[in-house]
Amino acid sequence: MKLNAVLIGLLLVCALLLVTSQHRARKAFIDLERAQSLARKQEVEWNRLQLEQTRLAKHSLIDSVARRDLKLQPVSPDRTLYLNPPAEGVAGSTLAPQLAAAQAGR
């Protein structure tokens, strides 16, 4: 008789533990779901921002702003000073004459 009572008590405890652990598992799962959907949302946002960045960094946009608003001009080689390392020098073998020429030009 006594043994049975103990066993019933144990059974009840186990049953309650099962219920709580199930409940906790579900809670955890809900949290996981929430986190995953947040991750998806963030990913979408990341994609959107990448697109936005590309849109803002579009060459046509930069080009028109540079030309129209900032009044910039494209690089042209006759106004560019190329500094060639002596070993590969094509336009000049050392830097000194070019720099001197540039100084004189000014």
Next chain:
Amino acid sequence: MVRPVKHSRNALLTTKLSAWRSRFVLGMLALAFAALGLRAFWLQAWSTEFLQKQGASRYERALEIPANRGKIVDRSGAMLASSLPAKAIWADPEDVDAPREKLNELAKLLSMDRRELDRKLAEDKNYVYLKRQVDADVAARVAALNIRGINQRNEYKRHYPEGETVAHIVGFTNVEDVGQEGFELAQQQRLAGKPGARRVIKDNLGRFIEQIGSGREPQDGADLTLSIDTRIQFLAFNALRDAVREHRAKAGAVVVVDVRTGEVLALSNWPTYDPNNRGQLTGAQLRNRVITDTFEPGSTMKPFAIAMGLDAGKVKPGTVIETAPGKLTIGTATIGDAHPHGALTVEQVLQKSSNVGTVKIALQLPPQRMWEGLTSVGFGQAPQIGFPGTVSGRVRPYKNWKPIEQATMSYGHGISVSLIQMARAYTVFARDGNVIPLTMTRTDVEATGVPVFKPETAQAVRKMLEMAAGPQGTAPLAQISGYRVGGKTGTAYKQENGGYQTNKYISSFVGFAPVSKPRIVVAVMIDEPSAGKHYGGEVAAPIFARITGETLRAMRVAPDAPFATLIQPVDPVRESL
């Protein structure tokens, strides 16, 4: 006063009931229990599956997990095509019940005509799309109107931030997210994701509380990295657009190829379209002329005939060829030069673009040899670049060649090629005699070429092509400051209705730079320039110069030609006083 009653004497109780009645009740009860037992047994043993399904359908949900379509990016990772979630707005017309002003507002949000909306809502269906691929923020405002019968469904919308500049390469998808043109079509399998699926248990609040089984993970589509450089693409596109407008041409096309890797750095067509807004598209706008159109190239073909002559040892660069009187009769046909030149060296033949001189060299070659030469640089075969609609052009089999046909082919008539074939073929001169496969996806390895000509031959032709683009050649306008360039012009009558149209031209220029160590090949084609100029040297060469100069500077290639460096700005900044 109560009189005691003797119960045993009660008449009612003494009534004798027959024994079968009680047994009958007992039997009925037993039968009822047996029926219950049978029913229970039936439910448990035979219809379990059906019942479990019924139960599951009340708490389980099968969910589809959408997969993202892969992005398309340029060689430096700039976004060319990317998908964002959007909503399809649909209506159940019978359910729609809203005041006029709400419907007006809805029409405005969807940028629809009110009458069009009414027409859609009058349809005799119970699922009518009002608008698809509505941006998320607009969809949120539609939802805020809270009109009964107007519903939303999740879907994706493809965005193309670079718009019309890369439209012909990237292509576009339809509303079902299936590629229709360009790489969206060619790489549909790779780009499309595989949606995942899973089953979950829902609680009374609609939350998912448990997942059943492991489900299937969604597989996002793979990203695609193209060889295109958006900077160079933009430069090429601008130059082309300006030129087509200036020359009032029907169309134009440009392709820029990296000589080391065979990557296509830019590929541009005009007319073009905006893939984000494809209201009225015409076939002309959609056409990727670089790849899908063939034309008779004209003089841009001459370097190949001359290279074959050099390679076969028939002529040397200094061999003198008599081109006077500027005419040559082969069989019954006569070919001629625009201006008679007299005696020219082989170098000068190419520099001055003499038809007679080229033909005299080409006719020394056996037809089979010439056919092999043309085929081995890629003419007559569709280039393998993994792009839809590539054409092979036309090089007829040498067995049927008549001498006049071999002659006209040497200067680019009676043969048809696409611009990309032309650009690829010119890598043979830019790369010491070997031709490389082109690719439109990014690669970091140097291409391995297939040898076609001897390196000395390629170097000799390179020198001639530099002369052709020089002050005494046909295309001095191809010159750019800072870099040595080489290239050849082409001007050809257009072929229409089986004959040549003598008032319609195709002007082209194919060249490379810098000559000392070529980095890029640029091919330009302008279709029907009609603003007075039509020679390749006047129309196409300046476009080549602009694109090549800007591209080499954008690629930071060291200049190989001397030039005077002035530090003086064009608009000097005024000194403040």
